[in-house]
Amino acid sequence: MTADPLDALRLPVVPVDPRPRFAAGLLRQIAAATGDSADPAAGGADPAALRDNPTVRYFVRDLATAIAFYCGRLGFEEELVAAPGFAMLYRGGLRLLLSVSGVPGAGAPLPDGSVPRAGGWNRITLQVTDIVGTVEALRAAGVRVRADVSAGVAVSQALIEDPSGNLVELIEPAAGYRERT
Amino acid sequence: MIYHRALPHVYGYLLPRCGSVSLAEDLTAETFMAAVAATRKPDAPELTVGWLVGVARHKLADHWRRSAREERTAAVAAQPEDAVDDPWDTWLDTDAAHAALRRLNVHHRAALTLRYLDGLPVAEVALHLGRSLTATETLLTRARAALRRVVREESHDR
Numbered sequence: 017m018t019a020d021p022l023d024a025l026r027l028p029v030v031p032v033d034p035r036p037r038f039a040a041g042l043l044r045q046i047a048a049a050t051g052d053s054a055d056p057a058a059g060g061a062d063p064a065a066l067r068d069n070p071t072v073r074y075f076v077r078d079l080a081t082a083i084a085f086y087c088g089r090l091g092f093e094e095e096l097v098a099a100p101g102f103a104m105l106y107r108g109g110l111r112l113l114l115s116v117s118g119v120p121g122a123g124a125p126l127p128d129g130s131v132p133r134a135g136g137w138n139r140i141t142l143q144v145t146d147i148v149g150t151v152e153a154l155r156a157a158g159v160r161v162r163a164d165v166s167a168g169v170a171v172s173q174a175l176i177e178d179p180s181g182n183l184v185e186l187i188e189p190a191a192g193y194r195e196r197t
Numbered sequence: 198m199i200y201h202r203a204l205p206h207v208y209g210y211l212l213p214r215c216g217s218v219s220l221a222e223d224l225t226a227e228t229f230m231a232a233v234a235a236t237r238k239p240d241a242p243e244l245t246v247g248w249l250v251g252v253a254r255h256k257l258a259d260h261w262r263r264s265a266r267e268e269r270t271a272a273v274a275a276q277p278e279d280a281v282d283d284p285w286d287t288w289l290d291t292d293a294a295h296a297a298l299r300r301l302n303v304h305h306r307a308a309l310t311l312r313y314l315d316g317l318p319v320a321e322v323a324l325h326l327g328r329s330l331t332a333t334e335t336l337l338t339r340a341r342a343a344l345r346r347v348v349r350e351e352s353h354d355r
Contacts, residue, residue: 022294022309022312022313022341022344023313023316024291024294025291025294025295025298025309025313025314026313026314026316027213027214027295027314027315029206029209029210029250030209031205031206031208031209032205032208032209032212033204033205033208034204034205034208034221034222034225035218035222038222038225039204042204042225042226042229043200043201043204045226045229045230046200046229046230046233049230049233049234050233050236081292084292084293084295084296085292087213088213088291088292088295088296089292091209091212091213093212093218108205145206157291158290158291179292
């Protein structure tokens with residue numbers, strides 16, 4: 017049997033945190049249904065914590081391509097699109113702003129004449145569950161993998177590139193993984 | 198607790214396949230409430246993330262079946278001659294294909310999602326859709342042709 021080109025459409029499950037309000041409501045509902053009344057972890061949706069989402073801005077060359085990449089491949093959801101220059105995406109509590117280089121707004125040239133551009137070494141880090149499978153599927157789909165999966169003490173990591181050449185780091189926690197609790 | 202751990206996985210499975218936050222939330226809630234109910238039965242399955250994602254897939258297939266009933270009349274009228282299985286070019290812009298998938302009718306979208314996004318064998322796709330193997334193969338052939346047409350139309354529009 018010959019390879020089926022549509023196999024490239026494979027979409028591995030990338031975990032995405034739902035909106036905190038929804039998650040808290042659902043977990044409360046589950047706790048009520050299972051008779052698990054006092055569930056401290058379910059009470060995490062303090063309304064004050066819902067404001068001030070950590071926000072990162074990426075400069076991209078083409079808005080539609082960038083939205084398709086982040087929403088289709090990495091589990092972001094579209095919140096607002098103001099073509100041709102701007103979009104706001106969410107992935108759980110992370111807010112990602114996309115601005116098109118050279119377009120009025122954040123992508124406009126600075127007074128000194130420099131133009132914000134895609135690229136560079138800084139990047140967002142996204143947690144996935146099956147990093148090897150995820151990177152394989154992304155590569156099969158034509159996504160550029162700059163650094164293949166390497167295993168460390170705390171995480172396995174890989175570096176991929178969005179269609180504009182911005183880096184995105186993928187991590188999967190290992191034994192030594194730690195976050196502030 | 199397993200439900201906390203599984204929530205991002207179930208939601209992460211559903212969101213890109215639904216293409217809508219509100220639908221993904223509805224189906225996520227349905228999935229978990231069905232799981233809670235299932236654990237009360239005597240032959241309760243072991244609760245794992247993988248099992249819950251499987252429940253989510255069933256809920257998604259149920260949703261497609263409901264929408265298919267609603268759009269039946271429209272869909273039948275709008276299905277002309279998709280029957281030819283055009284071979285695809287080896288090159289395929291997968292982002293464009295994912296976007297195009299959202300514009301297909303619910304039968305085509307369901308079949309292609311289960312077969313290609315989830316990577317299920319045709320026999321399992323048939324089980325989820327409640328169709329025979331032959332009917333599923335025919336549906337997949339038509340769906341591929343429909344997807345190809347939409348991808349082409351959109352690439353011409355640009």
